[in-house]
Amino acid sequence: MIFARRQQTVSAVTQSVTRLNFLDALGCVLYGQTLADGREIISGLRRMEGFGPELSPSAAALGYGALCHLRELDDVHFSILHTGAVCVPAVLTTALREENSYGQMLQALREAVEVTVRIACSMDYYSHRYRGWHGTATCGAFGAAAGAAALLRLDPVQTVNALGIAGSRTGGSWAFGQDSAMSKRLHPGMAACDGLTAAYLAAAGVTGPHYILEAADGGLLAMMSDFADPRQLLADKDGWSIEEVEYKWYAACKSVHAPMEAAIRLAARGVEPDKIVSVRAEVNSASLEIAGRLYQLGNIMSAQLSIPYGVALGLLGGDGQVGDYSEARINTPAIYSLAQKVEVVTTAEFDRLRKEEHKVGARIQVRYCDGTCLESRLIDPRGSHGQPLSPRDMQDKFIALSGAAIGREPARLLAERILGAEEDVGVRRLLSPLTEQIF
Numbered sequence: 460m461i462f463a464r465r466q467q468t469v470s471a472v473t474q475s476v477t478r479l480n481f482l483d484a485l486g487c488v489l490y491g492q493t494l495a496d497g498r499e500i501i502s503g504l505r506r507m508e509g510f511g512p513e514l515s516p517s518a519a520a521l522g523y524g525a526l527c528h529l530r531e532l533d534d535v536h537f538s539i540l541h542t543g544a545v546c547v548p549a550v551l552t553t554a555l556r557e558e559n560s561y562g563q564m565l566q567a568l569r570e571a572v573e574v575t576v577r578i579a580c581s582m583d584y585y586s587h588r589y590r591g592w593h594g595t596a597t598c599g600a601f602g603a604a605a606g607a608a609a610l611l612r613l614d615p616v617q618t619v620n621a622l623g624i625a626g627s628r629t630g631g632s633w634a635f636g637q638d639s640a641m642s643k644r645l646h647p648g649m650a651a652c653d654g655l656t657a658a659y660l661a662a663a664g665v666t667g668p669h670y671i672l673e674a675a676d677g678g679l680l681a682m683m684s685d686f687a688d689p690r691q692l693l694a695d696k697d698g699w700s701i702e703e704v705e706y707k708w709y710a711a712c713k714s715v716h717a718p719m720e721a722a723i724r725l726a727a728r729g730v731e732p733d734k735i736v737s738v739r740a741e742v743n744s745a746s747l748e749i750a751g752r753l754y755q756l757g758n759i760m761s762a763q764l765s766i767p768y769g770v771a772l773g774l775l776g777g778d779g780q781v782g783d784y785s786e787a788r789i790n791t792p793a794i795y796s797l798a799q800k801v802e803v804v805t806t807a808e809f810d811r812l813r814k815e816e817h818k819v820g821a822r823i824q825v826r827y828c829d830g831t832c833l834e835s836r837l838i839d840p841r842g843s844h845g846q847p848l849s850p851r852d853m854q855d856k857f858i859a860l861s862g863a864a865i866g867r868e869p870a871r872l873l874a875e876r877i878l879g880a881e882e883d884v885g886v887r888r889l890l891s892p893l894t895e896q897i898f
Contacts, residue, residue, distance in 0.1 A: 484543035491526025523548035524648025544647035545599030562882025571606030596631020603654020623667025639761035709779035714746035717821035722773025
């Protein structure tokens with residue numbers, strides 16, 4: 460397997476970005492613990508493991524990853540990945556188990572994200588996705604293994620073994636999209652668990668296939684993509700991949716953000732919902748494939764993966780926050796009625812923007828019964844690199860999410876600790892206020 464640990468300078472900006480990445484994922488994990496479906500996941504893991512006060516590191520990694528992804532508020536990378544929901548659980552559980560320092564964990568997180576993204580790009584993430592794979596699950600296991608390997612101080616051969624073991628059983632089908640099954644929530648956690656397990660096995664001397672990506676028989680690049688390019692694994696690039704990650708402001712699939720925000724902006728200019736006869740949402744091909752369908756009443760995940768829901772919600776005054784993704788909200792008759800009028804189509808303009816500039820834009824056209832047409836076009840929704848969340852926004856998001864679990868003032872103090880702590884402090888000490896919340 461082609462792999463080389465990066466020996467790249469870490470700038471002050473990159474260090475700050477890494478802390479924010481960790482903060483964001485941790486907030487999503489803590490919020491997930493307050494949700495009914497989050498409690499179901501924890502209950503299942505506890506039953507499987509017995510009645511001890513703590514879960515094993517592998518089960519904790521699975522749980523953290525699933526909780527992080529429950530409400531689609533975790534980060535996103537243009538290669539159709541949620542890196543934080545896999546990489547943070549893997550390095551956090553390892554760091555807690557091995558008593559690593561905060562700085563060591565942050566470096567491992569950078570390496571984990573780097574490997575995840577490079578694997579996705581080498582597979583040609585569009586081809587990978589169109590074959591029915593969920594890249595967060597398939598590519599994430601490699602990143603989780605790399606991050607855990609760094610904290611376990613594995614040598615290069617052991618690290619390759621860890622990656623080979625993780626890759627030998629990686630998977631994750633997009634079949635959940637057909638009926639909006641909860642397996643999508645589990646995929647990041649399963650990848651984190653697989654990578655973590657692979658690293659510990661490699662540390663004990665277990666070997667994995669060194670040619671897991673390029674083997675003539677069973678190599679994943681050929682199995683999982685039509686247009687694989689192994690050169691992307693070691694291609695020169697400016698900066699770390701973690702700097703390319705975007706952070707969500709809206710509790711929905713990234714493909715929904717631009718059309719929903721375009722609708723929100725249109726509503727701010729004045730919309731008469733009762734007069735709307737049709738709505739046209741123009742997006743890129745990947746967005747249509749992922750989120751172009753009408754949602755199912757009573758199914759929160761289907762609404763989070765539905766451009767028609769996001770557009771109808773925005774036109775009717777919603778703000779796309781977690782409150783708009785409750786069962787009661789998605790069952791609102793007016794939203795469902797308007798969502799049925801939304802047609803989602805693709806255009807060459809938005810396909811080009813997605814492929815060449817990594818921008819997920821949209822155009823909304825609302826037509827009234829008298830023939831009048833209103834339009835709103837948006838290229839950079841809030842949270843994208845063109846309209847990024849500020850560090851203050853990120854802290855506010857963390858406080859709002861984790862505050863639901865531990866209280867707003869403790870959440871504020873914890874955010875300050877995470878963003879300001881010295882890197883030689885132990886991870887367990889850093890997170891000591893969360894003893895009861897970390898399983």
